Amino acid sequence: MVTREMNPGFRIARRHGILKCFSNNQLHFHRNLPMTTTDRLFLTVDQAVDAIQRDLEQYPIQWHLVASLVPIVFGDGAYVTGYPTKGTIWLKTPDQKTPILVDDKQIRQRIIHRLKAAPPTSAKLSEICTRVFQTSAIAAQQGALSGVSIETGMDRFDCLQCGRCCRSLDYRDGCSLEDYRRWQRLGRTDILRWVGVINECGQAVACRIWMVPGTNRFADACPWLKRGDRPDRYVCTIHDVRPSICRQYPGSRKHARLTGCMGV
Ligand code: SF4
Ligand code: SF4
Numbered sequence: 001m002v003t004r005e006m007n008p009g010f011r012i013a014r015r016h017g018i019l020k021c022f023s024n025n026q027l028h029f030h031r032n033l034p035m036t037t038t039d040r041l042f043l044t045v046d047q048a049v050d051a052i053q054r055d056l057e058q059y060p061i062q063w064h065l066v067a068s069l070v071p072i073v074f075g076d077g078a079y080v081t082g083y084p085t086k087g088t089i090w091l092k093t094p095d096q097k098t099p100i101l102v103d104d105k106q107i108r109q110r111i112i113h114r115l116k117a118a119p120p121t122s123a124k125l126s127e128i129c130t131r132v133f134q135t136s137a138i139a140a141q142q143g144a145l146s147g148v149s150i151e152t153g154m155d156r157f158d159c160l161q162c163g164r165c166c167r168s169l170d171y172r173d174g175c176s177l178e179d180y181r182r183w184q185r186l187g188r189t190d191i192l193r194w195v196g197v198i199n200e201c202g203q204a205v206a207c208r209i210w211m212v213p214g215t216n217r218f219a220d221a222c223p224w225l226k227r228g229d230r231p232d233r234y235v236c237t238i239h240d241v242r243p244s245i246c247r248q249y250p251g252s253r254k255h256a257r258l259t260g261c262m263g264v
Helices: 010-014 044-060 063-074 105-118 122-132 162-169 178-187 254-260
Strands: 040-044 081-082 087-094 101-104 137-142 147-152 197-202 205-210 223-229 235-236
Touching: 040 044, 040 105, 044 105, 044 122, 044 147, 063 081, 063 105, 063 122, 087 105, 101 105, 122 137, 122 147, 178 197, 178 205
Parallel strands: none
Antiparallel strands: 040 147, 081 087, 087 101, 137 147, 197 205, 223 235
């Protein structure tokens, strides 16, 4: 099952408050946020490389992307050719006399290894991020930190309330302890009944959703998803206190596109 989880590099940025997230004030299913400017996030060089790695690992091989990254990452004259669907990829870099045979996993590993071994300048990183995240990325500075500022495009995102993400993406491990404690603070025993808590030495260490109350079985569907006022629309009946993984979806236009979200 495709995970609903956003690129973890982006998630880290959100958790540390680096992401400035705004949206218009229409009623959204997943996003109901105040008015407006551009939804951007700042990533340090290390965070950006981590986000690139997660992106390349998260989705099946993105051949056109990989082919366009190779000359930027390895330098002029580097290229890939071959048949990626058959696992036959030839990689030529300036420091090799002849192309070498790699598979789709190895080519991604080599790109990441190169980016970690020789971190790119902010300018080059912005070019890479523009391609990887299919959006505008510019070199940026935050205090003493160099990095990139990435536009997520989510300020213009409109959820169609189709409910697809709630029905087809995997969120079972997406419930955080913060979610769990928030529901405890709010006295939401109705929600807590559906949460499986993993304890170690009497301490809650992880949660899973949504478990049929009184069983060890996952519910077939999210119990909080209901039909809306139109047959093709759905609503989340715990919208205001929904888990953070639901709150954060989709994290970017690319995340939406590659996980089947039809929002516009
Ligand atoms: S799949 Fe996209 S458009 Fe549909 S409900 Fe989820 S966020 Fe909204
Ligand atoms: S809690 Fe709400 S947003 Fe999350 S999967 Fe269920 S219905 Fe969808």
